[in-house]
Amino acid sequence: MGDATNGTDSYFLSYEDLEVHKLMIQDSARTEAYRKAILSNRQVFEGKTVLDVGAGTGLLSIFCAQAGASKVYAVEASNTSELARKVIEENHFSDIIDVVNSKVENLTLPYQVNVIVSEWMGFYLLHESMLDSVLYARDTFLRPDGCMFPSHCALYASPCSLPQMYSDFDEVSGVKLRKFAEALRKSYLNRPKVMTISSENILATSAKPIFMLDLLQCQVDTLNEIVAEKCLSVVDKTGIYQGVCFWFDVKFPTDDCTLSTAPTCPETHWKQTIIVLPAQMDVEEGDAVMFNVKLTRNDSNKRYYNISLDMLDAEHETHPTPCSCNYTKCKIIKTFLSVTENISDDDDEEDDEEDECIIVEEKTPEEET
Known part of the structure; x- marks a missing residue:
């Protein structure tokens, strides 16, 4: 999946290689995490408008349609967008999902969306990722009360x-x-x-x-x-x-x-x-x-x-305090904090006992007479 302002043509061409999409689709941990996140939160998607940034073959867009989205814009900058149209038609969601062959930075939408979905991550999170494009989409197309999948x-x-x-x-x-x-x-x-x-x-x-x-x-x-x-x-x-x-x-x-x-x-x-x-x-x-x-x-x-x-x-x-390493200074600090905490706990217990005694010794006017 791909979309970004600063990428070269070779970046988008790489996503026309079906082996790349095969690798991602068959990554069950990745695919199932997105499927679960979307389909288990139907209340977020039902009747809502979704923007899928870097839609690839359209898999995440289809998950959103299955979750009840009323409209999904599947934006894909590479020519894989043609394949996405066929996959979406194969799954009978052509009336809900609009495939747009464009960089998101060149995109025009008739209104803002409720949800942005994207699988933008690269190696060590940021390498060759398209997070810049996702943030552009957020600033341009996401409603103030909208949400992002993923969010953190x-x-x-x-x-x-x-x-x-x-x-x-x-x-x-x-x-x-x-x-x-x-x-x-x-x-x-x-x-x-x-x-x-x-x-x-x-x-x-x-x-x-x-x-x-x-x-x-x-x-x-x-x-x-x-x-x-x-x-x-x-x-x-x-x-x-x-x-x-x-x-x-x-x-x-x-x-x-x-x-x-x-x-x-x-x-x-x-x-x-x-x-x-x-x-x-x-x-x-x-x-x-x-x-x-x-x-x-x-x-x-x-x-x-x-x-x-x-x-x-x-x-x-x-080191941060407390620290669990075995350096002497950290052991001393940890021991001191532990002792201090125990003393504080003991004081609290004594205060509770005193409060209890006061309550026990109190007498009503009727009892005093």
């Missing part, structure tokens, strides 16, 4: 092990290939690697978002440079720290429905994005790992981002 997104990062680039090549069919693995790692030092990471190789499973976006509020300028400083991960298993793994979630505005590309969730075509470290490091449960992350638009192609990862010495950086 978040990017996560965690230290990880990479056996695929290390131990898997210690011996292959009786041959040592460590030098090959070393050369392979070097080839990825200056560029991210999209791959699938097993959940067992994630070293901090309770990772927190490094940034979040509310799609009803965020502005395009926000996307030019995203900086996340002092991202702290507390390692919850002993292992070898060899890279940083990125994944994302998107959430829908109603119902508890989330599409996640986390290693602990079913695999998607987005997989995960890995930054390979120049050297590996042994870590133990409770160790703290800290880094700065900066995503900056590429000057030559605004659909691409440069990722800067700055490793920090977690022992000498300020």
Whole structure:
């Protein structure tokens, strides 16, 4: 699916490759998340007007029609729009869904819409995404009381092990290939690697978002440079720290429905994005790992981002309070806060007991006589 102001013709041509659409359609985690989010919230769609930005083959538009939308504008900039018309006709929704072959920035609609639906995400959320176009559509066509599907997104990062680039090549069919693995790692030092990471190789499973976006509020300028400083991960298993793994979630505005590309969730075509470290490091449960992350638009192609990862010495950086890592200063602070909380709880109990005594000793005028 695709639509954007700053894209080149090759971007839209890539979405005329049916293999690309086959990959997305057969991504069951992706497709089912959208189907559930739309069909389980019929009250949002019934009798409403919907704009599908980057409609592709029309699948999401059909979900909206099935949920009771009165009109759906399926906007697709590539020539896949012709196929979308046929798919929509095949499913008997031609009277509800209008397919428009256009960039959304060139679109004209007779009125504003109630809902914007789009599957705009790229690798590590922002790479080659069409979020700019979605935000343009929001500002131009969405009613003030309208909603967006999805409505929120978040990017996560965690230290990880990479056996695929290390131990898997210690011996292959009786041959040592460590030098090959070393050369392979070097080839990825200056560029991210999209791959699938097993959940067992994630070293901090309770990772927190490094940034979040509310799609009803965020502005395009926000996307030019995203900086996340002092991202702290507390390692919850002993292992070898060899890279940083990125994944994302998107959430829908109603119902508890989330599409996640986390290693602990079913695999998607987005997989995960890995930054390979120049050297590996042994870590133990409770160790703290800290880094700065900066995503900056590429000057030559605004659909691409440069990722800067700055490793920090977690022992000498300020940690959030409380922090569950095993550094002495954090242990002391955590213990102090725990003791303070217990004292406060005891005081509250004593106050309650005093209140109870006062109540018990009170007498009515009749009893005093």
